[in-house]
Amino acid sequence: MGSEQDKEALRAAAARFMKRQVGRDEQQRRKQESKARRATQQRHERTRRDWDEDDEPFAKIRRAEPARPAATAGSTDLPRATVAAVHQGRIELDDGTTARIAGELLLDPNFRLCVGDEVAVQATAGPPRIRMLLPRRSWLARPDPGNPHRELLLAANVDVAVIVVAASESGLRPGLIDRCLLALARGGVAAALCVNKVDLLPGGAADASLAATMMPYVTTAVPVFHCSARLGLGLPALRDHLAGKTCVFVGHSGVGKSALANALDPGGDRRTGAVRAHDGKGRHTTSASSLRRLDDGTRLIDTPGVREFGLGPCTADEVRAGFEEFAPFVANCRFGDCKHVDEPGCAVLEAVGAGRIDAARHASYVRILASLDP
């Protein structure tokens, strides 16, 4: 048996050991965490590089709905309104009023409103109170730049998404169109394509190079509109197509989404951005989504420019189904599980070689397939 002194020394040593041990365990844990963080970061960077020539947040369309609070008592009989803009602490509604969110909804950490949301509103002595969010039919989201685990909602309850691209001497970027079409098809939102700024082309809306680029889309079920917001070209056809629906304009910054919304709604006053003279690129001017209601009941949602469209978890089969012009050929591929990338005897590749399938669309298919998570 050791003396009291020995016991004390032993206790001190044990404490030191425990401290060291805890330190080591803690260090180990931190190392593992930071390794995992680095790996995730690298994976994200890789995915982004694969996706995109640029490096900006991307948008997603989803059909299912994020967590939503239950209706509050007595709110189901209240009048309905649509959210037109979301500001700090106040919500603009499509009837022109400014509402506040009821306290019980604010307590729910999952509660979020976005443009296009349908809400039940209660009149009060002060500003009207939003008491309930109705189920969303569809929505468009993008990652929150400040928090990679969160999404920012851009628009909800959309019937038609108009993918806007701009005509220019440097040509269109069909990569965005193809990914966007796939994302919309998966999210159950109808798509339309609008080539804006045709006034910049030598041949205007009838330009030969424009016709060639858009040919693969003209042969699909997606309606294509050639417009100039500046000159008012092609707008009546676009207006007719959108009549009575909730529509969202999506696309790169500077393609003229706000200009188109303005041209379709001459009474509105949305700002459009000046294009930088030295490189012809648009400035980001629209920083938040907003909805406007036209006289015929059409609702137009203008969104900030995105540089990319992510697909979320998407299977190779879903990608293939999105390229419907491949369908007539796939039965003739030598292998039943042909991916139509580089397989021998692939009838799709033969059709590309023979000019029966657009080569740019096929290239875009291969890029999208390669960017899917394994």
Ligand SMILES: Nc1nc2c(ncn2[C@@H]2O[C@H](COP(=O)(O)OP(=O)(O)OP(=O)(O)O)[C@@H](O)[C@H]2O)c(=O)[nH]1
């Ligand atoms: N030549 C030409 N220029 C246009 C046309 N439509 C828009 N522009 C110009 O393109 C620039 C960008 O237009 P915006 O409407 O701000 O583009 P946006 O897509 O809303 O851009 P973000 O809000 O940044 O996403 C502006 O300088 C417009 O004047 C068009 O039909 N022809």
Ligand SMILES: [Mg+2]
């Ligand atoms: Mg804009």
Ligand SMILES: [Zn+2]
């Ligand atoms: Zn094949």
